Amino acid sequence: xxxxxxxxxxxxxxxxxxxxxxxxxxxxxxxxxxxxxxxxxxxxxxxxxxxxxxxxxxxxxxxxxxxxxxxxxxxxxxxxxxxxxxxxxxxxxxxxxxxxxxxxxxxxxxxxxxxxxxxxxxxxxxxxxxxxxxxxxxxxxxxxxxxxxxxxxx
Amino acid sequence: xxxxxxxxxxxxxxxxxxxxxxxxxxxxxxxxxxxxxxxxxxxxxxxxxxxxxxxxxxxxxxxxxxxxxxxxxxxxxxxxxxxxxxxxxxxxxxxxxxxxxxxxxxxxxxxxxxxxxxxxxxxxxxxxxxxxxxxxxxxxxxxxxxxxxxxxxxxxxxxxxxxxxxxxxxxxxxxxxxxxxxxxxxxxxx
Numbered sequence: 598x599x600x601x602x603x604x605x606x607x608x609x610x611x612x613x614x615x616x617x618x619x620x621x622x623x624x625x626x627x628x629x630x631x632x633x634x635x636x637x638x639x640x641x642x643x644x645x646x647x648x649x650x651x652x653x654x655x656x657x658x659x660x661x662x663x664x665x666x667x668x669x670x671x672x673x674x675x676x677x678x679x680x681x682x683x684x685x686x687x688x689x690x691x692x693x694x695x696x697x698x699x700x701x702x703x704x705x706x707x708x709x710x711x712x713x714x715x716x717x718x719x720x721x722x723x724x725x726x727x728x729x730x731x732x733x734x735x736x737x738x739x740x741x742x743x744x745x746x747x748x749x750x751x
Numbered sequence: 752x753x754x755x756x757x758x759x760x761x762x763x764x765x766x767x768x769x770x771x772x773x774x775x776x777x778x779x780x781x782x783x784x785x786x787x788x789x790x791x792x793x794x795x796x797x798x799x800x801x802x803x804x805x806x807x808x809x810x811x812x813x814x815x816x817x818x819x820x821x822x823x824x825x826x827x828x829x830x831x832x833x834x835x836x837x838x839x840x841x842x843x844x845x846x847x848x849x850x851x852x853x854x855x856x857x858x859x860x861x862x863x864x865x866x867x868x869x870x871x872x873x874x875x876x877x878x879x880x881x882x883x884x885x886x887x888x889x890x891x892x893x894x895x896x897x898x899x900x901x902x903x904x905x906x907x908x909x910x911x912x913x914x915x916x917x918x919x920x921x922x923x924x925x926x927x928x929x930x931x932x933x934x935x936x937x938x939x940x941x
Contacts, residue, residue: 609818639781639812641789642769651761658789665815672818700775726802727809730913731776732920740924 600631604714606705606734607634607692609672616720617676619750621683632690633712634676637697637704638666670694702737709745716746723751757791758898766790770905776913780812783906787883788815791895794863797821798871798906799880801828808880811910816884820861823854828880832868838877840896841868845888865889869899873907881906 605620607613624630641659646652673692680690697704709717719735721728735749766786773779784796795815799808808826831853832841843849843866846858858866864887871879881903883891929937 609821611822639778639785641785642765642782644765649761651759652765655762655765655786655790658792659785662785662789662814697778701777724802724805725809726804727800727811729917730800730811730910731917736924 600629601716602712602714603630603632603716603718604705604709604712605632605634605718606701607636607673607676609636609669609676612720612722613676616718616750617679620680620718625684628686628689630689632680632685632718633714634673634690634692635705635708636669636673636692636694637701638669638694640696641666700732702732702734702741705734706738706741709742714745716748717742718748718750720750756892756894758895762786762790763898763902766902767905770902770909774916776910777812779909779913780906781814783902784812784814791883793883793889794886795884797882797884799826799882800910801877801879811879817861820857823857826853832866838870840870840900841866842891843867844890848888862886867891867896867899869896869903871903871907871910873911878907878910 644656646656677690769782780798787796797813798811800811806828832851863884865885867883869881870877
């Protein structure tokens with residue numbers, strides 16, 4: 598039987614931990630399932646320096662920050678390690694760490710479609726006011742994706 | 752103690768361009784905190800939104816701080832160094848010499864030496880906060896603080912615009928889901 602593939606958007610917050618806890622509680626005994634932790638980071642802005650010395654210096658500083666940005670991959674590795682420690686096998690958990698090219702919902706939808714994921718495991722906190730400052734990721738995924746199970750850990 | 756002007760008109764223009772050119776608040780605020788960390792050569796920066804019901808400052812975007820620090824616990828608007836109470840910037844020049852921090856041990860563990868906390872206003876209300884974190888004790892210049900206050904006002908406008916656009920999207924989606932039988936009642940053709 599082919600393994601079910603589950604995409605788990607992961608932003609290193611305590612709410613993401615709820616999704617991880619749900620995976621452990623619900624799927625630890627299931628062998629025919631594979632999880633992919635997914636994080637798309639906001640890339641650094643491009644700076645048009647021209648011949649301006651101040652902006653040239655800023656561009657140099659920003660380049661050094663890109664190392665720090667890529668260093669966030671370690672937090673994704675830690676999330677994967679946490680699942681392995683709980684008993685998932687090495688081939689049951691992987692991760693995707695990439696620079697964001699579009700908004701978060703579109704990044705998740707595109708990854709799910711291209712990767713042939715059957716399920717997306719999201720978390721949400723309905724009391725958060727930040728949800729009012731943009732389109733809901735879960736709402737957008739529900740409206741966009743067909744034939745994909747979207748599981749929301751509230 | 753570090754104190755030197757870091758923001759000039761060219762840097763300010765870059766930040767304002769980041770603010771005005773993005774229609775995605777998440778992308779815009781992330782670029783903003785990244786630019787501030789780069790321009791001011793500081794450890795990190797965070798933009799918060801104020802939740803008036805819970806009095807909590809919720810993180811909208813952050814750069815340079817570890818998940819452990821960001822998950823340390825709720826940042827309350829009526830405790831600690833929240834600028835929202837006094838409606839003016841709060842400068843913690845040296846965290847080891849200031850008893851106003853809500854999470855002083857966590858700040859020390861994170862390697863934070865100083866914090867600047869600024870309100871994000873929208874008209875007469877405070878809707879969020881901007882915080883800058885330096886590795887070392889820091890006496891931010893008045894010149895840079897003035898620039899940051901102007902940026903915070905722009906941020907408030909951009910955040911409210913994003914909120915209004917978000918509401919419009921929701922209304923639009925709800926209208927699309929209405930059964931066609933109701934179309935005549937809202938002045939739309941079937």
